[in-house]
Amino acid sequence: MFIRQLETSTWQLVASSYFSVSCSRSRIQIEMSEISKKKIVYKIGKPLRKYLAQFDREQKVPLSYSDLTRFTSRISLKDRFGKDTLWDSVYYSNADMIDIYDGLKKIYAILKIGGDLSVTEHLFIDRIDLCVYGNTKPFRVRVVNRINDNYDYFYVKVADASRVYGLELEHILSPNNISYLIDGDTLIEDHIVGIPGDMFIKQYLQLMNLNKIRLAKEFVKFNERCFIRLLGDMHSSNYVIEMTPDFEEFHYRIRAIDFDQQCYEGAKWVYLPQFFKQNNALIDIVREVLSEESIQQYQFEERAMMASRLRANKYRIKGLWDAVIRDTIAPQAHVEKLRNELAKYYNDPDFLKCRQMGAIIRTSLYRLLKDTRVRKK
DSSP states (O other), X not given: OOOEEEETTEEEEOXXXXXXXXXXXXXXXXXXXXXXXXXXXXXXXXXXXXXXXXXXOBOOOSOOHHHHTTOSEEEEEEOTTSOEEEEEEEEOXXXXXXXXXXXXHHHHHHHXXXXXXXXXXXXXXXXXXXESSSSSOOEEEEEEETTTOOEEEEXXXXXXXXXXXXXXXXXXXXXXXXXXXXXXXXXXXXXXOSEEHHHHHHHTTTOTTXXXXXXXXXXXXXXXXXXXXXXXXXXXXXXXXXXXXXXXXXXXXXXXXXXXXXXXOSOGGGGOGGGOGGGHHHHHHHHHHOOHHHHHHHHHHHHHHHHHHHHHTHHXXXXXXXXXXXXXXXXXXXXXXXXHHHHHHHTOGXXXXXXXXXXXXXXXXXXXXXXXXXXXX
């Protein structure tokens, strides 16, 4: 695995091989058992609500999450191979269905084109699915254009402050734009297009035209991004991979789709995708095709890009910091464990001063800015 330690204010790789001797697969599995089985859902407080209103994330929508819970029946949704998807398609009474479907079309118009309801004439709701295994049991809505049968998705979820902070940090710090809306305790979230990571590993890694070097580079950058902004639980079911043709080759981008574990857990390993056994196939490719020097280069590149995005969004990130520093988004035991582990890892006593998860993420991002300035010199 690629492990980093801080030396003279820069990241360095440890050991001559790609795997650190102290981080065996058995150690990884022990660390991963520390992830909470049931995450606490934190309501959106006044500081975060003020931030969301300031940046047009909070808007009135015709339906709430609770409206979708009034279904009268549900059946297990199968994929095209007859395998259970762990989603259930839900159905409503005739009286509820008309109002709910009409409201969902309006929500789609608000999310996609600023509320122009003229497009809803060509849309119909094909299916509403319920995720029965998720922490907040989200609904997935399939919208179809009756003119050309093209379809799209969006999600209706319980608004969780941790997830909202994760969405905002993804929008600010990653190369990806994130579209979502908040109304009260309801979160409307756009669909993120891509091949699910677990499916990609099973079906695409054996392709003859797979560019292993580009894929490995993207995984290193994704790993770096998650650790710096403290996004946890990025096993292969919680991200997608985009494949974009580029002349004779493909360009790859790994995109997180689950933000529930944004700066929530206490163990620092949770924030490194390299330590999830579900990602071992991708990790093996990195070991195969990248040298330590290349890995270090890509880590520096990603850190530099994140720092550049931070500086370009300094007013937005300041507003987010003002909110998160006053918020509770993790149990205090997790805060104390993570601050101690990061203080030891970075050899930085500033982490020990942190009393909230918001202070920890702020300290991590301050370090990012400081380290990239030192490296430029």
